[in-house]
Amino acid sequence: MTTVLLVDDQSLLRVGFRMVIESEPDLEVVGEAADGQVALEQVAALAPDVVLMDIRMPGMDGIEATRRVVAEHPSSRVLVLTTFDVDDLAFAALRAGASGFLLKSARPDELVDAIRTVAAGTSVVAPRVLRRMLDLFAPHLPDAGGAVPADPARDPRVRSLTPRELDVLRLVADGCTNSEIAAELFVSETTVKTHVGSVFGKLGARDRVQAVIIAYECGLVARGGSAPVAGG
Template identity: 60%
Template structure:
């Protein structure tokens, strides 16, 4: 098993890629294995370089970040795509959600936050911080047919939640609140390996691809909001 997390940088600005490479290569446990200037290059680089995490810009000429994310997650379902987005979190960024992105990071994030986000998505967590969760739901929910708080429980809520055990419902609630595996483990006095196994079952039973979708699903069902 590799000790280092292999990162692919995708951004149409060479200076941005250069800065990210310098910063990430200086961090223990991370190695930048390649760069791409647009989505088409990114798709090819993923096939050749087998990165663990793809740091993906959204707005690029030619094949953009959303389409590249879709193709990459089809090509390599185990690859994690961390989408770089603006402060406003526009509609285009949320297209990456249905394309299989594992999380969203604001472009003005601190270097330590970027490193933590890369490690989090590599470990199977979603990067949906409390700072952006409300905006995520506000923009993404209409496109996903989401239920709005105050309207009562979604019609299929009881049926969906009935698929989960009591423990899995507790974990689903915490996922919906944006908690990481470590935070869930501490809250419920469980090991992280136990939490990870339960998270996998929750995603499988609710037919969700990743934890970002789980946040939206929790909102849809009125579990959080």
């Protein structure tokens, strides 16, 4: 059973989400919150597998609440609710550690699929969409990473990666699937999965979303396009 906490300041939306979620035999709503502070208290008390998090709320918003949930309760994964698929606040929430975002207009089947995907440890945002968000919004965020280093591979966050792992990270950040990476690097998909797992472990990234953001901040991927694959 996957447990879900609903966080939205609109009670009607929470009722609708609850009806959809609890119609599935493997999903259970264990609590609700109308603002970020109450959400943190509920996460601490209930330890839900997935937090369905609105962004715009009174008091503590969904971005700060996401940051706190990820830092204080890493076993609970956050799925952000947003109005637009390319949105600066949605991207800020991803940067804060959310595992993906979902449009509030999503179909019921899309909602339950997204919850199951996030609970299983996979991100719910296409890497190419994330790259578009990065190009649009990352340079304007208050905590944007600053100037791109002359040698991205020397950034301390990626210094421990092998040349092949750097290749894999660049391709992940460019939106490639495991099978596409395998074809590009002339290796098996099993080998790619091993490399991806190692990259995530060394970066401390829980999923592709976080890995893409780190690669972008380190300058491994050029803004507006992919960096050339280097190394052997």
